[in-house]
Amino acid sequence: MPELPEVETIKGGLLIKAKGKKIKDVRIRVPKVFIGDRKKIIDAKIKDVRRTGKILQVILDNGYSIIIHLKMTGQLVFEERGEKSVGGHPQKIYEQPLPHKHTHIIYTFTDDSHLYFNDLRKFGWNKVIKTSKVDKTLGPDKFGPEPGSKGFSSEYLKKIFSRSKKTIKQVLMDQNKISGIGNIYSSESLFYARIKPTKSANKLSDKEIEKLKKALEKVIKLGLKHGGSSENTYVNIEGKKGKYMDIAVVYQRAGEKCRKCGGKIRSQKIGGRTAFWCPACQH
DNA sequence: CTATCTGTTCTGAC
DNA sequence: TGTCAGAACAGATA
Secondary structure, eight states: OOOHHHHHHHHHHHHHHTTTOBEEEEEESSGGGEESOGGGGTTOBEEEEEEETTEEEEEETTSEEEEEEOTTTEEEEEEOTTOOOOOSSOOSGGGSOSSOTTEEEEEEETTSOEEEEEETTOOOEEEEEEGGGHHHHTOTTTSOOOTTSTTOOHHHHHHHHHHOOSBHHHHHTOTTTSSSOOHHHHHHHHHHTTOOTTSBGGGOOHHHHHHHHHHHHHHHHHHHHTTOOOSSSOOOTTSOOOOHHHHOSSTTOTTSBOTTTOOBOEEEEETTEEEEEOTTTOO
16 A cells, blocks of 8 residues: 555645535445445535545544545545546556546545545545544554654654564554554665664664664655655556655565665565565665 | 465454 | 454456
């Protein structure tokens, strides 16, 4: 799924395109991805869009909110009235005009613009809840601080790392401890910090923790700057892909040469996810 | 054809 | 309480 930079990019797009619009209709084509009462959001206006970790919150002006998780393959694409997404000969399943086979929810605004929720694997969801419950649902007991935020201090990292028995990569991806990091940015930040992903979190030195903290903040910024990563299906609100993968140092580059030392990048499963790293540079 | 992979996270079993 | 496999799903790839 989109990780923090991707979701943040979508948030920005929604603020520009959809803020202030009034929902005229919601069409639900796959019930399992829409949780809650669709009637509660009809005739409501989008007041604000926020983000907690990888979860989007669309705040409406009637006391309700839509919270959205894109999981691995979810997309939110906005189209103005009468605008036609690029079609042509459909090659890839996601490059067809909207709505298509994997469009599960269609939000229509009063000016006849649309917001489409597409999700090939149907793991993602859109959920209607009371805005007063948003903070409780997405509270700090469920989501740790994110890189760059106030709570993301060296002391905090030291605490969670020393208590964990898992590998550093697994801890980085644990949303309860740190929000917004997934497979891509955990792999990339560990490379910049020169730490191998298989290392036990509780074996990191203070110096390594300091380096990792900086690396995480750096890759998140890089991701944002490049509009996210599009290895697979991620697109922004306009249906365009992100460019982070062009500059990725290790992610999805097994067998290729390390940009620093020229050695071979290797990959291995850690806790069910594929990790990528340079055995020569990362210890 | 089959088998295996995939940017996530929750649940139930131990 | 922590950890782990499996599940939710569909398509791309070898």
